């Protein structure tokens with residue numbers, strides 16, 4: 001037997017809503033609902049997520065906004081501010097990267113971290129997970145839930161096990177025991193249709209699924225899926241934690257000392273942000289092809305302006321100057337006061353210029 005792997009799955013708690021609570025501390029304790037308005041006017045649209053206060057009132061992701069307003073008329077309703085969440089997500093991912101061998105960003109609010117080479121046993125993994133939670137709390141001001149397990153499948157299920165602010169460790173020897181009582185719907189990767197069919201067959205828990213003969217599952221769901229169900233129900237997963245290409249960006253956002261539309265004040269902020277971004281790039285020996293200026297106005301509207309270079313660059317000057325030019329162009333186009341500004345680079349490439357991380 002090779003040494004078991006140790007993998008973390010980190011999932012931010014009620015992510016979009018928690019970002020809003022961080023930006024507006026007066027929201028804490030109140031039900032908060034994040035909405036995606038369809039643009040068809042009125043309350044047409046759906047709930048993207050909600051904080052736990054709102055969830056207790058029945059307001060969950062996916063329900064119509066009009067229904068949410070009936071369930072929780074006293075709640076605070078906000079529209080999604082993707083730029084803000086993305087920049088906070090970048091901060092989270094950068095923090096995680098410092099702790100792991102390989103980082104696989106799975107979505108805006110979750111990632112797998114391979115830490116097999118960083119710790120020697122589960123006890124050390126636990127200490128590391130606690131440290132990560134503390135750093136994300138202190139530096140970024142958000143809580144997350146972490147699952148620690150010998151593979152990605154079980155780590156992901158474990159991160160969801162004690163939400164919010166949870167930490168769940170699953171020993172290699174305890175995997176089947178941990179999985180057995182869970183509902184089929186908890187098995188990541190099982191879609192609604194498959195779940196319903198299994199229910200019809202009288203299979204309600206992962207443990208019951210693991211007792212079904214592989215042949216029967218294959219007959220029912222086809223070769224690939226049937227075999228996968230059999231394996232997954234036993235908590236087996238050999239997929240690797242892999243860096244995803246082209247998805248990465250490095251960014252920094254700051255709140256201005258006062259709301260302003262003055263280019264000179266904004267330039268000072270851009271210089272500082274550019275240096276922070278540059279230091280991150282330098283430490284990881286990365287170049288970039290795109291630079292983005294992020295502007296958050298006093299009405300909380302978030303707008304961006306991006307410039308893509310004809311050839312990759314890696315120097316501070318290019319970030320700083322392009323950021324400044326983008327800000328100048330932005331202010332010429334918009335008569336607004338800015339509350340926060342940000343600088344971001346994307347289309348990242350490794351400095352040697354051989355292996356590209358970005359798409360060109």
Ligand code: DGT
Nearest residue numbers: 012013014015016017036047048049061062109163
């Ligand atoms: P939790 O359960 O504490 O992890 O809560 P969230 O809100 O972090 O839920 P998660 O991890 O499933 O999703 C992360 C973010 O993705 C969430 O804050 C908002 C967005 N999201 C989730 N589900 C939906 C959806 O059905 N529609 C839209 N538009 N956005 C969604």
Ligand code: CA
Nearest residue numbers: 011012013109
């Ligand atoms: Ca989440």
Ligand code: CA
Nearest residue numbers: 011107109110
């Ligand atoms: Ca998530």
